[in-house]
Amino acid sequence: MHKSTVGRYLLYLLLIILAALFLVPVYVMVITSFKGLKEITLDQMWHLPAKLDFSGYKEAYAKLVPSLRNSFLLAIPATVLSSLLGSMNGYVLSKWTFRGSNVLFALMLFGMFIPYQSVLIPLIQFMQSIHLYNSIPGLVLVHIVYGLPICTLMFRNFYVGIPTEMLEAARIDGTGFFGIYRRIMLPLSISGFVVVGIWQFTSVWNEFLFAVTLTTQKQQPIMVALQNLSGSQIVQWNVQMAGALLAALPTLLVYVLLSRYFVRGLLAGSIKG
Template sequence: MTTSTAPAPPPVTVRPKGSPSRSRFGYGRMLRYGILLFSLVVVLIPVYVLLITSFKGMGDADPSRTWALPQTWTMANWQEAWTTLSPSLWRTVQMVVPAALLSALLGSMNGFVLSRWRFPGANIVFTLILFGMFIPYQAVMIPLLQLMLTLQVPSGIVSLIILHTIYGIPITTLIFRNYYETVPHELIEAAKVDGAGMLRTFFSVVLPISIPSFVVVLIWQFTSAWNDFLFAVFFTSSQNGPVTMALNNLANGAMLQNYGVSMAGALFASLPTLLVYIVLGRFFVGGLMAGSVKS
């Protein structure tokens, strides 16, 4: 009777801790983390200056004490900034919400038609729409102002809603067209077989699956409209303008500059966009990637 023995397992080579490959891996990871940490510090330096200056009193908020902590912490700057900016903050909300929604809806309709319901000259129309992304606002500001005056469009929030809606159409059309190119043709054909026309297909089939692109477009338009200053200067005044106009007046409205109030106002003005990115940031990245690969 013969007994068979199992083959011995191959010897396991244990690499010492100080081996070159592990050292290279460790050094590379440390370098990446070091670069990330340095970039984070560079980005947060202005935020640090804004934050600590907003709590300094009039005499303490001096350029010579930019990096120093407040000698006496005070909330008076925040109270004054809120009292000054709160009316314009509400006007800005009234402006950016409809402007973002309207430009997103129009862009989605354009993108759907240009991607799935092609017509003769569709590519030319799409190219002409994209030209709007590359025309500097400064080059058309005077003719645009004359046009708005000729049409008797009231200055203020109404003008800004119209302008941001129109100027948001090129980028929203591009984003939605790229996204709708990834929608399976079978889905559209099935809707046609069931007797759905273009509008029924869009509202009942395509629109419900467009949430990722809508998130991207709404964040983009919200941020662009909220931070705009050029349109506000030409088409509004300090009495009916958005928060960027009020913030500019707050920073330049006194002979003796109160840096603490200006910094608190800047933080108030930037807080809504910051919250939008914190809450919807991961959806923003996912929505951008949703149209990057064609199925």
Template sequence: MIGSRAPGIVRPTGIRTTMLRGVLFAILGLFVLYYLLPLLVMIATSLKSLAEIRSGSLISLPRAVSFEAWPKAWDSACVGVRCAGLKPYLWNSVLMVGPAVLLSTMLGAVNGYTLAKWRFPGSETLFGLILFGAFIPFQVVLLPMARTLGVLNLAGTIPGLVLVHVIYGIPFTTLFFRNFFVTVSDGIMNAAKIDGAGFFRIFFQVVLPLAPSTIVVTVIWQFTQIWNDYLFGVAFTAGDSNPVTVALNNLVATSTGVKEYNVDMAAAIIAALPTLVVYIIAGNYFLRGLSAGAVKG
């Protein structure tokens, strides 16, 4: 038949495409290896004894795997004058992150819903002012926030740090939800209004169930930003109320005693595990939310 080709014959263009794809995957694999190399070094170092670290190269694999650094980093390493490991400070971060993520996400959802579907005179200006808060550097708000926490009697406490993260997170969460709710059909809203539904009933029963991907994107964003924050933690908490990032810095930067690099690396991995777990579990939903326009301008 004219225009047909014999079976089993591969066109040269197909061979070139396969070769280019293989080269691309190899280059991407090198980038992945380069990106993961610090993590691999951290894991390898945490599994070495202190004597082996001092005698071997930094990036070598452990000759004899040792887990002694991990329990010490968890419950007996000295953070300042308190030798209780990272365990109490990790719990502080959990107590901080949970309410902060929940409150900032819910407030952002309500704000985004209001600014997208219940517009009023000046709503665009208000949205611009809220969005402006996302571009204010952390350092600018330190003194005003410290003064506010002092007036509220929340200085140096975990609830005070929760309040700081909620306030600073509202511009981001409002942006995410507002950009998604703008894409929701007004016909759904009008039908609900005809049926007698009010502001909050439409929000909880009609609009919010349409936004699971946006919720996941917002939660992951807020969780990562709040958990990894160091500046607000060191500025607005003290002593036993420090989050895990501040405790990790105090453990690693200590200038007394023997420097235990394996304990430092184990502690760093423990502090980073929650964010890694969140991305592993919800990473697909995060990418889905991005592709659905959760953070599209």
């Protein structure tokens, strides 16, 4: 237990250096985004901007605002609906197990590990045939379905911790399946909803493959728009960095405000809760 003071200082020094290294990309992103056209030369990359210039933000914002809007219209309903469905599934699979329910659960979980490339071609044909191709509601549907496994897993692991005795007591009082869900499970799962909600919102917001294959132009979510912005050679670095920051801001804000819940979601994603 008795570590020398020198060792302690070294530990802190190392931690500070590592933390600084981790923040380097953020530093570069922030300073570049506030630079004017004259300052974004290659040799001045690490310099702080001489004065704050918002032209990068103005241009990035003008280009990205429709897709930012799309992403909110996509991520919020997808998050709410897949959390609700996941909660119901988790309730059934933890407290109302039936013959074969474990196998069913395992088959469901497989869905969260598959490379989505392996469903993409039929998915596009299917979305076209139900006239939801190239639409935000179509993407919402896709994210709900492929979000079901992880949401179910998280809620199931959460509900396993609620003592079954509580449910049995309620049953004796004549409370049924839905009564127990509403009066016992739901009030106890507020933090579960926060964890799953943050996880889903972040994943849907950050997702790219479905977005780039299922939508074009006006319906594109933010990550596709950002990729197009940075992919075009004529866009300046300050605009790209401002765009990257704007695209990252919603999930970063959620993280800064609710990091405790975010980390719990991170750990819950690894099967054993």
